[in-house]
Amino acid sequence: xxxxxxxxxxxxxxxxxxxxxxxxxxxxxxxxxxxxxxxxxxxxxxxxxxxxxxxxxxxxxxxxxxxxxxxxxxxxxxxxxxxxxxxxxxxxxxxxxxxxxxxxxxxxxxxxxxxxxxxxxxxxxxxxxxxxxxxxxxxxxxxxxxxxxxxxxxxxxxxxxxxxxxxxxxxxxxxxxxxxxxxxxxxxx
Amino acid sequence: xxxxxxxxxxxxxxxxxxxxxxxxxxxxxxxxxxxxxxxxxxxxxxxxxxxxxxxxxxxxxxxxxxxxxxxxxxxxxxxxxxxxxxxxxxxxxxxxxxxxxxxxxxxxxxxxxxxxxxxxxxxxxxxxxxxxxxxxxxxxxxxxxxxxxxxxxxxxxxxxxxxxxxxxxxxxxxxxxxxxxxxxxxxxxxxxxxxxxxxxxxxxxxxxxxxxxxxxxxxxxxxxxxxxxxxxxxxxxxxxxxxxxxxxxxxxxxxxxxxxxxxxxxxxxxxxxxxxxxxxxxxxxxxxxxxxxxxxxxxxxxxxxxxxxxxxxxxxxxxxxxxxxxxxxxxxxxxxxxxxxxxxxxxxxxxxxxxxxxxxxxxxxxxxxxxxxxxxxxxxxxxxxxxxxxxxxxxxxxxxxxxxxxxxxxxxxxxxxxxxxxxxxxxxxxxxxxxxxxxxxxxxxxxxxxxxxxxxxxxxxxxxxxxxxxxxxxxxxxxxxxxxxxxxxxxxxxxxxxxxxxxxxxxxxxxxxxxxxxxxxxxxxxxxxxxxxxxxxxxxxxxxxxxxxxxxxxxxxxxxxxxxxxxxxxxxxxxxxxxxxxxxxxxxxxxxxxxxxxxxxxxxxxxxxxxxxxxxxxxxxxxxxxxxxxxxxxxxxxxxxxxxxxxxxxxxxxxxxxxxxxxxxxxxxxxxxxxxxxxxxxxxxxxxxxxxxxxxxxxxxxxxxxxxxxxxxxxxxxxxxxxxxxxxxxxxxxxxxxxxxxxxxxxxxxxxxxxxxxxxxxxxxxxxxxx
Numbered sequence: 001x002x003x004x005x006x007x008x009x010x011x012x013x014x015x016x017x018x019x020x021x022x023x024x025x026x027x028x029x030x031x032x033x034x035x036x037x038x039x040x041x042x043x044x045x046x047x048x049x050x051x052x053x054x055x056x057x058x059x060x061x062x063x064x065x066x067x068x069x070x071x072x073x074x075x076x077x078x079x080x081x082x083x084x085x086x087x088x089x090x091x092x093x094x095x096x097x098x099x100x101x102x103x104x105x106x107x108x109x110x111x112x113x114x115x116x117x118x119x120x121x122x123x124x125x126x127x128x129x130x131x132x133x134x135x136x137x138x139x140x141x142x143x144x145x146x147x148x149x150x151x152x153x154x155x156x157x158x159x160x161x162x163x164x165x166x167x168x169x170x171x172x173x174x175x176x177x178x179x180x181x182x183x184x185x186x187x188x189x
Numbered sequence: 190x191x192x193x194x195x196x197x198x199x200x201x202x203x204x205x206x207x208x209x210x211x212x213x214x215x216x217x218x219x220x221x222x223x224x225x226x227x228x229x230x231x232x233x234x235x236x237x238x239x240x241x242x243x244x245x246x247x248x249x250x251x252x253x254x255x256x257x258x259x260x261x262x263x264x265x266x267x268x269x270x271x272x273x274x275x276x277x278x279x280x281x282x283x284x285x286x287x288x289x290x291x292x293x294x295x296x297x298x299x300x301x302x303x304x305x306x307x308x309x310x311x312x313x314x315x316x317x318x319x320x321x322x323x324x325x326x327x328x329x330x331x332x333x334x335x336x337x338x339x340x341x342x343x344x345x346x347x348x349x350x351x352x353x354x355x356x357x358x359x360x361x362x363x364x365x366x367x368x369x370x371x372x373x374x375x376x377x378x379x380x381x382x383x384x385x386x387x388x389x390x391x392x393x394x395x396x397x398x399x400x401x402x403x404x405x406x407x408x409x410x411x412x413x414x415x416x417x418x419x420x421x422x423x424x425x426x427x428x429x430x431x432x433x434x435x436x437x438x439x440x441x442x443x444x445x446x447x448x449x450x451x452x453x454x455x456x457x458x459x460x461x462x463x464x465x466x467x468x469x470x471x472x473x474x475x476x477x478x479x480x481x482x483x484x485x486x487x488x489x490x491x492x493x494x495x496x497x498x499x500x501x502x503x504x505x506x507x508x509x510x511x512x513x514x515x516x517x518x519x520x521x522x523x524x525x526x527x528x529x530x531x532x533x534x535x536x537x538x539x540x541x542x543x544x545x546x547x548x549x550x551x552x553x554x555x556x557x558x559x560x561x562x563x564x565x566x567x568x569x570x571x572x573x574x575x576x577x578x579x580x581x582x583x584x585x586x587x588x589x590x591x592x593x594x595x596x597x598x599x600x601x602x603x604x605x606x607x608x609x610x611x612x613x614x615x616x617x618x619x620x621x622x623x624x625x626x627x628x629x630x631x632x633x634x635x636x637x638x639x640x641x642x643x644x645x646x647x648x649x650x651x652x653x654x655x656x657x658x659x660x661x662x663x664x665x666x667x668x669x670x671x672x673x674x675x676x677x678x679x680x681x682x683x684x685x686x687x688x689x690x691x692x693x694x695x696x697x698x699x700x701x702x703x704x705x706x707x708x709x710x711x712x713x714x715x716x717x718x719x720x721x722x723x724x725x726x727x728x729x730x731x732x733x734x735x736x737x738x739x740x741x742x743x744x745x746x747x748x749x750x751x752x753x754x755x756x757x758x759x760x761x762x763x764x765x766x767x768x769x770x771x772x773x774x775x776x777x778x779x780x781x782x783x784x785x786x787x788x789x790x791x792x793x794x795x796x797x798x799x800x801x802x803x804x805x806x807x808x809x810x811x812x813x814x815x816x817x818x819x820x821x822x823x824x825x826x827x828x829x830x831x832x833x834x835x836x837x838x839x840x841x842x843x844x845x846x847x848x849x850x851x852x853x854x855x856x857x858x859x860x861x862x863x864x865x866x867x868x869x870x871x872x873x874x875x876x877x878x879x880x881x882x883x884x885x886x887x888x889x890x891x892x893x894x895x896x897x898x899x900x901x902x903x904x905x906x907x908x909x910x911x912x913x914x915x916x917x918x919x920x921x922x923x924x925x926x927x928x929x930x931x932x933x934x935x936x937x938x939x940x941x942x943x944x945x946x947x948x949x950x951x952x953x954x955x956x957x958x959x960x
Contacts, residue, residue, distance in 0.1 A: 031214070037208070038207070038208015039208070040212065040214075043464040044464055047879060077208065095202040095203075098846070102676065103204075104210075104429075105431075110206070133885040133886040134885075137380065137886075138854075140850065141850035141852075141892060
């Protein structure tokens with residue numbers, strides 16, 4: 001008999017209750033049990049990063065996390081990036097800078113960059129390259145991806161400055177409940 | 190505003206950025222079974238017996254198939270016409286008596302879920318008797334090598350081609366230069382592995398398949414033959430594809446097994462290759478050894494060229510036949526004036542994964558071989574590398590130039606070009622003189638820097654034809670159907686731009702449908718950099734015919750002369766009377782079958798057209814590199830990289846640049862990082878991404894590009910040349926040349942990939958020589 005466990009996941013703000021076999025990966029739970037097929041599997045051994053999602057705000061390889069490990073966690077996937085049918089600044093920047101061709105690795109890069117930009121709102125090109133080198137893209141040669149992340153960072157930085165001027169608020173703009181990358185010990189793969 | 194030539198955003202992007210693409214693994218059907226392939230663990234062995242009892246008894250398992258169950262199913266045929274007899278070397282769907290490479294399919298299981306299928310496959314017991322292995326192409330064709338087949342030898346074919354009096358050229362030569370080069374085994378390795386979903390409707394005897402790409406119409410014909418089903422009862426449906434690069438979409442054993450099992454079981458069957466399978470089962474490519482000779486006169490002009498090639502094709506001949514070896518020989522003379530040439534290629538079979546095409550097949554290899562030979566020659570003749578190329582590049586006045594040989598069943602006629610002109614433009618635009626100055630300055634500090642050049646000739650736009658249809662519906666929506674396939678290259682955007690240009694409709698409003706054999710029953714597919722050239726031309730013809738029909742019908746409806754009508758902004762209006770107009774939708778509505786018949790027209794607003802082409806069109810370009818070598822680690826850092834490319838006409842320059850930059854990343858991988866190595870028993874040593882090193886953002890430099898539109902192709906109405914492969918073709922040549930220059934060792938970097946070990950050895954030798 002299968003070794004099945006109940007798990008409760010919040011994906012992009014929506015709560016799901018599932019029964020998962022203990023060996024079933026988070027990627028398979030998201031894709032095949034819950035229908036979040038935007039998360040892609042490129043290698044299933046943690047190298048390519050196509051399956052990158054955010055688990056409690058931190059980028060993880062969904063192929064290296066079991067579904068049951070996500071019990072009680074907040075999961076963010078590519079499907080959660082747009083709002084009201086509008087692409088966010090990072091998504092727009094990927095298109096504007098030709099940061100995708102086949103689009104298979106793209107959701108992983110978008111999630112990786114989302115977490116990276118929350119941590120480092122105004123990165124240098126070197127820092128972007130370093131961070132983006134944890135995922136593989138076979139089509140673009142990375143140039144468009146690097147430019148897109150830098151452009152999105154620029155937009156964010158500008159937006160943040162405007163916001164600051166407008167509201168005199170200097171609060172961290174990160175989503176509530178999302179911990180910064182450097183405190184990521186528990187979820188590192 | 191003209192749609193062709195504009196840098197519009199890609200139409201594909203919106204869905205892909207939202208996670209709304211439809212890749213084959215996103216297709217899930219109620220009640221589907223998952224297939225798992227059991228693969229050979231040995232490189233060469235006799236199958237003594239297979240016991241599948243335990244697997245069949247496993248809960249959730251629906252069926253197990255072995256080679257015995259498929260007796261009478263013919264092996265997978267070659268896709269491209271060949272004068273060579275290759276039948277004995279074709280791959281069976283499942284191995285029966287012998288396995289010939291690690292990864293060869295031996296049995297398949299279908300079960301209720303993929304985890305169960307994998308568990309069950311492990312329960313199948315196969316007993317093998319190991320056989321000696323042949324792993325080196327040059328040794329494999331010797332008489333005393335272990336034989337892969339009892340009847341036929343290990344040399345599947347021997348190709349020769351050439352022209353002119355080569356003997357005489359070498360007799361007259363003032364200098365003869367020789368070189369031997371080796372290109373490592375690497376491949377496309379797209380980020381999405383292969384996969385297929387098939388559904389069989391027993392009630393209507395109809396198969397529907399998702400996941401076929403590149404050549405869906407060809408694969409449908411093969412399947413029709415192997416499964417003995419009428420073509421019209423097989424439908425191929427489109428999906429997004431996570432990169433093609435030549436390897437995805439060919440007809441592999443699984444392309445038979447999935448639909449076959451769907452029909453056998455009556456349940457939908459799904460198969461998604463895992464990465465470990467992908468690295469041993471999907472086509473490898475590139476592995477060749479060349480022995481070259483060049484004859485020069487006193488003025489350093491080429492008199493003749495000779496090349497003997499050993500092409501390692503792995504264990505079987507797959508769908509590509511021997512076209513990689515064929516292209517290697519045909520493209521070896523490249524863009525140069527070569528009065529006499531003789532090439533021979535031995536297509537050798539070895540106990541390794543079978544090979545096929547990978548982006549730039551035959552050109553990546555032959556460009557490296559030839560350019561390396563020229564670098565060796567430059568050093569021996571005492572002339573600069575650039576000067577030797579300037580002397581020998583065909584002059585613009587010599588083009589068109591008939592090469593005197595043929596490849597892919599077409600004569601090689603270099604159609605339009607100014608090779609020397611492009612070289613000078615590239616040097617200027619890249620600031621190559623500054624690169625060289627920088628190299629000299631940093632060498633003063635004791636650092637090892639060098640520059641390299643790789644000039645290449647490309648081919649594109651292979652025929653024989655492509656199909657396209659344009660349809661406008663009564664709501665005004667425009668749909669383009671193409672026989673091409675989307676592999677991530679941006680075909681939807683480019684074809685929409687071409688149709689928009691003729692129809693005066695915004696490209697963003699055009700839907701492009703590919704890979705649908707019900708909507709468009711014929712097509713040749715997306716490969717050989719042919720989609721924009723041949724497919725785009727077909728779309729142009731269909732869109733033009735549609736626009737003409739719109740004007741004809743509008744003339745009837747508006748009671749005006751066609752000459753007085755103007756097509757623009759999705760409508761037709763009477764010149765001078767802008768209030769008299771009809772939208773394309775209104776015209777389409779007026780083209781109902783009854784009204785059309787009354788007007789003497791075919792029903793509907795639209796047209797289907799075929800574009801046929803006899804010869805390929807030949808783009809060309811140059812790669813420039815500046816590298817720094819670390820003598821301690823043997824690492825090579827690419828500091829600067831530039832690709833200049835003549836594309837005839839760029840439909841969307843941003844996408845052309847993307848092809849060049851992305852291609853360069855793959856070429857850099859093959860030059861420095863990627864290799865499928867094997868141990869002495871034929872076990873693959875690169876079956877994960879830990880060992881098969883695709884370059885990351887840390888290794889790929891910023892790549893500068895120059896797109897030239899100086900030599901439009903005279904052979905198609907758009908004037909375009911293909912853009913898909915030029916980015917990869919010159920990388921091996923340029924990087925090897927730069928590393929040699931950095932180390933001051935002309936001729937010593939003759940093998941790709943350039944390993945740290947080799948670089949360290951040469952650096953040590955240089956430093957010892959210097960002391």
